[in-house]
Amino acid sequence: MSRLYNFSSTQEVSELLEKMAGAEHSLATQISRQAGQKECRFAHLSASKPQSDITTAIPKQEAATLTVQDEHRRIAKREDELEKLRDELEALKIDFDCFRKEFE
Numbered sequence: 001m002s003r004l005y006n007f008s009s010t011q012e013v014s015e016l017l018e019k020m021a022g023a024e025h026s027l028a029t030q031i032s033r034q035a036g037q038k039e040c041r042f043a044h045l046s047a048s049k050p051q052s053d054i055t056t057a058i059p060k061q062e063a064a065t066l067t068v069q070d071e072h073r074r075i076a077k078r079e080d081e082l083e084k085l086r087d088e089l090e091a092l093k094i095d096f097d098c099f100r101k102e103f104e
Contacts, residue, residue, distance in 0.1 A: 010039070014039075017030070017042045018030075020042075021042065026045055027044065027045055027046065028042045028043065028044055028045060029042065029043055029045055030042055031043055
């Protein structure tokens with residue numbers, strides 16, 4: 001026998017949590033939905049009020065996102081370096097052509 005209740009749907013869970021939050025002595029409070037979350041979250045009030053940073057927390061970026069951002073920065077840096085090298089090479093070509101013309 002399970003100590004956990006098997007809800008039939010997320011709608012049933014939402015209704016119960018909203019009922020608990022709206023009671024005279026609230027047992028839960030709704031936390032606003034954050035970016036990247038499908039549903040709103042709830043915090044229990046059986047011990048104390050939820051920490052204020054819970055309601056304003058910014059979701060952490062996933063490691064994959066950080067890796068991709070790092071790769072984009074590295075690629076942009078390499079592209080800048082390549083552009084500078086191309087400019088330097090072009091300047092050297094011009095200087096060399098001028099130098100060679102002196103001996104013709």
